[in-house]
């Protein structure tokens with residue numbers, strides 16, 4: 406059984422997202438890694454011990470496991486996008502063209518802000534469908550529901566309250582989303598897009 410290790414992120418000081426908020430947020434990420442490993446181990450132990458007797462406990466653990474996995478993986482996408490500091494989107498590049506084709510007259514920031522502002526905890530996510538060759542945006546409630554199955558993730562915006570409550574209060578989601586885009590390393594996002602085109 407594979408044991409996942411929490412990754413380290415080389416983050417600069419962010420504009421509008423405090424170091425303390427980032428530190429606490431990384432702590433939550435590490436919790437997902439730890440809990441995914443723990444649940445995997447527990448499922449195996451219960452199944453080996455008496456899979457009939459523990460059928461309901463096993464079922465519940467199986468259900469919860471994707472919550473932990475998706476929390477782990479999405480935070481890895483999230484923090485990686487903020488590594489290396491803010492860079493600009495390449496004007497006229499393949500990714501900019503794909504954005505234009507999907508969203509014109511709107512910008513991606515506008516679309517992601519609209520989705521990110523939806524009620525409830527979750528993630529605003531930009532995916533790419535290699536079959537339609539088109540970008541798709543969606544909202545994953547918590548983090549394990551509402552995904553476009555199999556579609557690779559290009560950009561993941563965490564809009565759980567823990568991402569902004571320390572800096573902006575419970576009503577500060579909009580300000581936090583603005584800050585997120587100010588700090589975004591578009592190079593990372595463009596590279597993800599380019600990888601899928603190969």
Ligand SMILES: [Fe+2]
Nearest residue numbers: 563565567568
């Ligand atoms: Fe988070």
